[in-house]
Amino acid sequence: MATRTDLTWFRAPGADRPGTTNLCYHALDRRVINGEASSPALSTADRTYDVAALLEEVGALAGAMRSFDLAPGQVVAIGLGDPLLRALSVLATLRLGAVVSDSNEGAAMVLTDGSIDPVAGVPALLHGPEPVDPVWQLEWQFALKAGRTNPAPVVDVAGDATALSLAGATVLTRDVVAHDSEAGRLVAALGAGEVVAL
Template identity: 35%
Template sequence: MPESRSAVHNACFRALDMHVVRGGADDPALVHERADGSRHTMTYAELLTEVAALGGVLRAFGVAPDDTVGIDLPETPDAVIAVLACARIGARHVEGTAPGTPVVLRCSEESGTVVAADGQELAWDVAMRAGRTDPAAVVEVLADGPGSLPAQDSQLFEPLLEGATIVLQEAGPTER
């Protein structure tokens, strides 16, 4: 068996930047089919801009490489943007869609820094009991959908090229 070489890469860079660099900036990257039958398509360039901007917002909130970000969003482009933004800055993410323990409690177990949620689905009383909220730091950055990130936070962050990307949680009973 040939000797293998270790490689360092960033999942976001491989998913987005490589397409843009290779001339596919205007190719469709994400097609969201809504319940009403309408479709929204984002190009690789548009998706990369949104992901890098949210990466800037997460960094502004103090998320550092190897931190854990809880993502409790419905299956929309915002969720894809949030997952890729975490990967871009070297943060892990914990999905909020698994049954069982709420994402805010799983994040407290994983030393989570930020919970990204749509605001209507997150049980704020659970978040407060978990000690995961700072009312002064609550901000709606994806409320208006793609393109709504604040201009001052839209600086493109270079991807970090190492670190875990996803934290997998086994669904099932917990000791809580």
Template identity: 35%
Template sequence: MSGPRWFSPPKDPADPSTGRLNVVYDALDRLVVAGFADAPALRSANGTTSYVVLLEQVASMGGLMRALGVRERDAVALTCEPSRESVVALLAAGRVGATAWLGERPAPLIERSDPALVVADGAKMSEVADAVAALDAARPRAVVVVRPGEWPLVETRDVAWEPALKAGATDPAPVVPVAGGTALAVTTDGVSLVHEHPSLAVTYEEPAQVGPVWDETTVIAVLAGLMSGRGLALPTH
């Protein structure tokens, strides 16, 4: 694809923060409109997801995030390793203008990011629950639990992944245009990637290989691979 689609072009061409765009639009909506709706967006051992289905899932999760109080520039903490669900959560956070904080250790990640919402694997929920309880109680925090397993969901805080997608589908999130310098993600290696980031201009000729951890390289591969129309090859855990 060509350069980013600006909803409001920068008033100063040298300063992208003066314009408004959303990299998730360029990674999904723009590709669907351009004829890639049925092309493979995600490939894994469990099957393939097309661009249009991925867009529907991202918009649904974004709708749930908005319903749970996530707003532009809020933090969404993701403590899941790279997977189909965490890719959807990353893109959903960016779609609504929030920033995805990515990390493997729930306690320090949640403490640093002070998130409006947490997306966590069920296996980490004991540590996640303690970390969320230590945050300011004046602001309720929801937790979307991927693969809850035997974790006993707390009705006032937790929602399992599949019901979350179904709930969000009733009011899917539109794209929120953000300033070019708005943070899309803060990676495990401490890098902040913004919506107008030169590294995202990488072009892939084959599906982008998604790494085993959410570092800078993995986030760039997700966005650039989708924007190239080649999709992603997810790791096997």
């Protein structure tokens, strides 16, 4: 399992500072910069995504999420049964410096196929269910299409900022790559150059 020292840091942590990083940058952007754009990164039964293609999908989703003024540190509830959509959602959330959650409690945004209920007055991207509130809810593919026109860049995140909130427990950004969760294993594997099979 990876350790926090394996992370790519924008500003290295020190005795009196947490450092800054971005977990999506560590997993994807850095690899494109290092000449690995065409390396396989993630495979499903239907398709294998290279690093560049996966980054394009993640950037588009993050762009759609950012259009709702999602800010760093805010909670994104992810309730998606499709492993590919979960992976994209986790990486897009981390790209924006937001917090990945498995509960809609306190969420500033909900990404769901119906397994987590949207929250009144909270933006939601819906994969499957038809939007019933045109102000706050958006159909997934429509959102992704809009996000492709303005993909989101990475956000600098402090190493001691919360990145995951799973089953009520929080995980700091610097610890995600060593955390035994779906999100932790995803970031660690991509950052290590492994192909993630879904």
